[in-house]
Amino acid sequence: MANIYWYCLIAIIGLGIAAFTIYKKRDIAKLSTFFVFFLFSTCVTWIGEFTVLGLFNSYAYKTGIFTSPWAQNLLGHLILNSTFYPGTAILVAAYSLGYGWISLITVIYLLVEYLFMKLGIYEHHWWKYYMTGLCILIYQVFSKIWFKKMNELQPRSWLRISTFYFVGFVILHYPIPIILLLGKQYYNVNWVQDMYLSSTMFIFAYQLVEALFLVFFVCYLKKWFWKLVPFIIAFVGQSILVKLNILVFQDGWNLFYTILVYFIGIATFILIEKYTLIPKKT
Numbered sequence: 288m289a290n291i292y293w294y295c296l297i298a299i300i301g302l303g304i305a306a307f308t309i310y311k312k313r314d315i316a317k318l319s320t321f322f323v324f325f326l327f328s329t330c331v332t333w334i335g336e337f338t339v340l341g342l343f344n345s346y347a348y349k350t351g352i353f354t355s356p357w358a359q360n361l362l363g364h365l366i367l368n369s370t371f372y373p374g375t376a377i378l379v380a381a382y383s384l385g386y387g388w389i390s391l392i393t394v395i396y397l398l399v400e401y402l403f404m405k406l407g408i409y410e411h412h413w414w415k416y417y418m419t420g421l422c423i424l425i426y427q428v429f430s431k432i433w434f435k436k437m438n439e440l441q442p443r444s445w446l447r448i449s450t451f452y453f454v455g456f457v458i459l460h461y462p463i464p465i466i467l468l469l470g471k472q473y474y475n476v477n478w479v480q481d482m483y484l485s486s487t488m489f490i491f492a493y494q495l496v497e498a499l500f501l502v503f504f505v506c507y508l509k510k511w512f513w514k515l516v517p518f519i520i521a522f523v524g525q526s527i528l529v530k531l532n533i534l535v536f537q538d539g540w541n542l543f544y545t546i547l548v549y550f551i552g553i554a555t556f557i558l559i560e561k562y563t564l565i566p567k568k569t
Contacts, residue, residue: 290351290408294366297399301371304378312381316438319563321377323454324437328373328430330453333460335422336364337491341484345414349407353468357483361464363409369461372426379427380434389431393423437564447564451506454559456498458552463490466548471540475533489533497524501553505560514557521549 309321316324339345340360347356348363375392378384384392400419403409436446466472467486474486497520504516528534529542536542 290349290406291362293403293406293408294348294350294363298366298370301367301374303374305370305374308374308378308381315381317563319559320437321381323450323559323563324380324430324434325373325377326454326457327433327450328376329369330457331376331426331430332368332372333364333457335426336368337487339414340364341488341491344412345418346409346411348409351408355481355483357481357487358468361483361487362468365464376427376430376434380431383431383435384427386428389424389427392427393420396420396423444566447566448502448506450564451556451560452498452502455501455505455556456494458556458559459498459501459549460491460494462548462552463494466540466545470538472534472536472545474528475535493524497521501556505557517553518550521553522546525549 305321305325309318348360348367350359350362350366352362353359375396379389379392382388397416397420400409400416404411433450437450464487467483473482474489476485476489478485478488500520501517504513525534525542525545534542534545536545
């Protein structure tokens with residue numbers, strides 16, 4: 288079996304767990320709440336992955352699709368951290384599983400990691416199994432607590448705004464690494480030698496800041512015209528990056544397409560924020 292199929296299999300399992308859990312526990316929360324929590328949980332894993340993998344090169348994914356090791360890492364990260372991790376987070380949170388079940392899920396993660404190591408489609412650099420176990424345990428407990436708090440929201444509460452910060456970042460960022468892997472654009476900053484890693488480090492940091500403005504103008508300021516500001520920020524920001532020769536296009540891609548992707552993401556976020564996690568009236 289080709290390397291990538293193993294990653295896709297785990298992704299399907301993760302999405303299946305999420306779908307099954309949402310169907311069985313649809314009485315405890317709205318579908319939209321589960322969707323927001325899924326995106327939130329995804330972002331938590333992305334930030335963790337960016338730190339331990341992107342900054343410290345702790346391990347490596349071997350998807351077998353690209354020659355660049357960092358392109359393989361990026362693809363493996365997108366597949367696993369956007370499916371399997373949030374899928375199990377929804378399972379733990381929705382069923383409010385205790386430490387026994389959380390420990391069992393952690394063991395399953397370790398077994399999957401061990402299997403991938405034996406298959407040669409994943410490798411440790413300085414990373415250790417106990418680090419994976421500790422991170423998964425903390426992640427599941429944290430997700431369970433956060434999900435419970437999401438059902439006790441107040442208007443303009445820090446929890447709601449914080450949740451949407453994570454959601455906003457995922458929506459802004461998700462298309463960018465896909466466009467990068469497709470060879471349509473990259474960021475010419477040369478922070479490190481590998482173009483995929485350098486581009487990812489730059490745009491990840493850039494959009495962590497950009498998401499702050501998105502949440503402030505959409506979630507905190509309530510007048511409708513403030514919601515236009517994120518569109519302006521996106522257009523001006525990407526235009527400046529092009530002028531500085533930081534944002535470089537390839538294979539027929541251009542600024543219009545990038546801005547269009549941005550605008551669709553921002554509009555989607557505005558709709559999600561408007562119709563989900565509505566605070567209870569007191």
